[in-house]
Amino acid sequence: MIPVTSFKNQKLALFGLGGSGFATARALIAGGADVTVWDDNPDSVEKARAEGLKAEDLRELDWSALAALILSPGVPLTHPKPHWTVELAHVAGVAIIGDIELFVRERRLRSPDCPFIAITGTNGKSTTTALIAHILRASGRDVQMGGNIGTAVLTLEPPQAKRFYVVECSSYQIDLTPTINPSVGIVLNLTPDHLDRHGDMQRYADIKNRLVEGSDIAIVGVDDSYTQRIAERLENANRQVIRISKHEPVKQGFYNDGHRIFLGTEQGGALVADLNGIPTLRGSHNAQNAAAAIAACLAVGLSEDEVRSGLASFGGLKHRMQPVGRRGKVVFVNDSKATNAEAAEPALSSYDRIYWIAGGVPKVGGIASLSPLFSRIAKAYLIGEAAPAFAATLGNDVPFEMSGTLEQAVRHAAVDAEADGAEVAVMLSPACASFDQYKNFEMRGDAFVALVAGLKDVTMLVQQVSGEQ
Numbered sequence: 001m002i003p004v005t006s007f008k009n010q011k012l013a014l015f016g017l018g019g020s021g022f023a024t025a026r027a028l029i030a031g032g033a034d035v036t037v038w039d040d041n042p043d044s045v046e047k048a049r050a051e052g053l054k055a056e057d058l059r060e061l062d063w064s065a066l067a068a069l070i071l072s073p074g075v076p077l078t079h080p081k082p083h084w085t086v087e088l089a090h091v092a093g094v095a096i097i098g099d100i101e102l103f104v105r106e107r108r109l110r111s112p113d114c115p116f117i118a119i120t121g122t123n124g125k126s127t128t129t130a131l132i133a134h135i136l137r138a139s140g141r142d143v144q145m146g147g148n149i150g151t152a153v154l155t156l157e158p159p160q161a162k163r164f165y166v167v168e169c170s171s172y173q174i175d176l177t178p179t180i181n182p183s184v185g186i187v188l189n190l191t192p193d194h195l196d197r198h199g200d201m202q203r204y205a206d207i208k209n210r211l212v213e214g215s216d217i218a219i220v221g222v223d224d225s226y227t228q229r230i231a232e233r234l235e236n237a238n239r240q241v242i243r244i245s246k247h248e249p250v251k252q253g254f255y256n257d258g259h260r261i262f263l264g265t266e267q268g269g270a271l272v273a274d275l276n277g278i279p280t281l282r283g284s285h286n287a288q289n290a291a292a293a294i295a296a297c298l299a300v301g302l303s304e305d306e307v308r309s310g311l312a313s314f315g316g317l318k319h320r321m322q323p324v325g326r327r328g329k330v331v332f333v334n335d336s337k338a339t340n341a342e343a344a345e346p347a348l349s350s351y352d353r354i355y356w357i358a359g360g361v362p363k364v365g366g367i368a369s370l371s372p373l374f375s376r377i378a379k380a381y382l383i384g385e386a387a388p389a390f391a392a393t394l395g396n397d398v399p400f401e402m403s404g405t406l407e408q409a410v411r412h413a414a415v416d417a418e419a420d421g422a423e424v425a426v427m428l429s430p431a432c433a434s435f436d437q438y439k440n441f442e443m444r445g446d447a448f449v450a451l452v453a454g455l456k457d458v459t460m461l462v463q464q465v466s467g468e469q
Contacts, residue, residue: 001023001026001027001030001154001155001156001158002027002103002106002153002154002155002156002157002158002159003027003030003031003032003106003158004024004027004028004030004031004033004102004105004106004154005031005032005106005109006031006102006105006106006109007028007031007032007033007067007068008031008032008033009032009033009034010033010034010067010068011033011034011035011036011065011066011067012028012033012034012035012036012066012067012068012069012070013035013036013037013038013058013061013063013066013068013069013070013085013089013094014028014035014036014037014038014069014070014071015037015038015039015058015069015070015071015072015075015083015085016039016071016072016073016074016075017037017038017039017041017044017045017047017048017072018044018072018074019152020072020073020099020152020153020154021037021039021072022048022051022053023099023152023154023155024070024099024102024152024154025037025048025053026154027099027102027154027155028070028102029053031106035053035054035070036054036055036056036058036061037053037054037055038055038056038057038058038085058085058088059084059088063088063089063091063092063094064092066089066092066094067094067095068094068095068096068097069085069086069088069089069094069095069096069097070097070098070099070102071083071085071086071096071097071098071176072098073098073099073170073172073173073175073176074172076197077096077172077175077176077197078175078197078198078199079196079197079198079199080196080197096176097176097177097178098172098173098175098176098177099152099153099154099173100147100153100167100169100173100174100176100177100180101176101177101178101179101180102154103153103154103156103165103167104177104179104180104181105179106158106159107159107165108179108181110158110159110160111159111160111161111163113161114159114160114161114162114163114164114165115162115163115164115165115183115184115300115301116164116165116167116181116182116183116184117132117164117165117166117167117182117183117184117185117186117296117300118147118167118168118169118180118182118184118185118186118211118215119132119166119167119168119169119186119188119292120168120169120170120171120174120185120186120187120188120208120211121186121187121188121189121190121208121221122188122189122190122191123188123189123191123285124188124189124285124286124288124289124292125148125168125169125188126148126149126168126317126320127286127289127316127317127320128186128188128289128292128293129145129147129149129166129167129168130145130149130316130317131281131289131290131293131310131311131314131317132166132292132293132296132297133145133166134310134313134314134315135293135297135302135306135307135310135311135314136164136166136297136300136302136310137310138306138309138310138313139297139302139306139309139310141162141164142162142163142164143163143164143165143166144156144157144163144164144165144166145165145166145167146165146166146167146168147167147168147169147173148168148169148170148173149168153167164300167182169211171197171198171204171207171208172197174207174208174210174211175198175207177210178210179214180210180211180214181214181215181216182211182214182215182216183215183216183217183299183300184215184216184217184218184219184296184299184300185211185212185213185214185215185217185218185219186211186212186218186219186220186292186295186296187208187209187211187212187218187219187220187221187227187230188221188227188244188288188289188292189221189223189224189227189288190204190205190208190224190226190227191224201226205226205229205230208230209230209233212230212234213234213239216240217240217242217299218231218234218239218240218241218242219241219242219244219292219295219296219299220234220241220242220243220244221243221244221245221246221288221292222243222244222245222250222253223245223246223247223248223288231243241253242254242295242299243264244288244291244292244295245288245291246284246285246287246288246291249262249264249268249269250264251264251265252264252265253295254272254291254292254294254295255269255291256275256284256287256288256290256291257269258287259274259275259276259287260273260274260275260276261273261274261275261287261290261291261294272294272304272307272308273290273294273304273307273308273311275287275290275311278311278312278314279316279323279331280314280315280316280317280321280322280323281311281314282321282350282351283321283346283347283349283350284349285346286321286346286350290311293307293311294307294311297310315462317337318334318442318445318462319334319335319336319337319441319442319445320335320337320338321333321335321346321347321350322334322335322445322462323461324448324449324452324460324461324462325449325452325453325455325458325459325460325461325462326458326459326461327414327418327455327457327458327459328418329420329421329422329423329424330414330417330418330420330424330425330426331423331424331425331426332414332425332426332427332448332452332458333347333351333425333426333427333428333429334428334445334448334449335347335427335428335429335430336428336429336430336434336441336442336444336445336448337441337445338429338430338431339360339363339430339431339432339433339434339441340363340365340431340432341363341365341366341367341368341369341370341431342369343431344358344367344370344429344430344431345369345370345373347427347429348370348373348376348377348427348429349373349376351376351424351425351427352376352423353376353378353420353422353423353424353425354376354377354378354424354425354426354427355377355378355379355381355413355416355417355420355424355425355426355427356377356379356380356381356427356429357380357381357383357403357406357409357410357413357426357427357428357429357430357448358380358381358382358383358386358390358429358430358431358432359382359383359384359385359386359387359390359430359431359432360383360384360385360386360430360432360433360434360435360436360437360438360444361384361385361386361432361433361434361435361436362385362386362389362390362432363431363432363433366386366389366390366393366431367390367393367394367431368393370431371393371397374394374397374398377398378399378416378417378420378424379398379399379400379401379413379416380394380398380399380400380401381400381401381403381408381409381412381413382400382401382402382403382409383403383404383405383406383408383409383430383437384430384432384436384437385432385436386431386432387402387403387404388402390431405437406428406437406444406447406448406451407451410426410428410448410451410452410455411451411455413426414426414452414455426452428444428445428448430444449462
């Protein structure tokens, strides 16, 4: 835990009692703050009281006595309308911040020079965060990883010299972090997302820009118009910018040519790393993630040899294009995190011949957008509520069966893939939410891993977990 001392002996309100909300409350109390917590969910309020937290309706507080409102990133700040706690804070002139801001302030107080790498972007930020942390750990550095990737940032070890922090930041979190100042800030890419919470695309881009605007070194993907403008603004302000691209050579940055990563210079490109043979970094999207990770790790002092070694040993992000087992020429891939068609596209693009397990609770648009990739699918195994709609979309273009359950899909796909005789992938990339059969995509992915582990003669590439079967 990082005890937050920046609000010692001050009164605070905290709204939002999810996992990070409880962690934040404990960190503030450990640092000496007087914290009153609340949530719109009565069960969460009762849980807080049972754990000894001071839970009182924030409508009844004297807001003029508060130093700040600590807001969960899941609570609306501006759109579609400000939450009632936000309105009360505005009326009282009380600052509204989140847990990343508390971390930033504590780092500034305790160890302002300890390396802090912050990552954002519409797509790829979790993989990039995990990859950077892995490369740093593999080189022997003391590394703490958290934020939007699933570990509340204030549950990490306290800042100290030579301790590296790798923190994934969502747009919601950045919006609550006005003084964010990483050693290295990364914006990977920007496409329309979360516009219901930010109003329009430009405001969404402006929020993402804050992360690199406050950084010592900015790493910016320049493959879309919004990130291009961010890079140009920073350069015009004489900030240090490292550009990355998965399409075009760049000067003073990194780009990829297929699976090779080059450092762009005035004289041309110098090969830095070759991703060929690293199954967890397949595809152009992962080349962009790797380019960002390489740039960040070199910027904080690693050597090229250390970076290449870390890339080669990267085990992948759990549930995201994760090779979990192999039997002969068949690799089993867990891409359970792909909960819509757009998210499934990178995995389907990365293998030439696929036995595809798909389905669950369908999202708007279904899988029609994936039709350019249907030629890669040897056969589809459809499960859950989406199966009939997916079957209609596949039509005569892709052979399919109505498997119904994940267990049957894995069993049948494994038999068919082995009989194929070619290098193939049995891939769970559902393009759907999991809620009809599993509580979340993690449980669905764990079930897939357990089912693969139960097949005969499979060499597991990850530790077996227990799953629902």
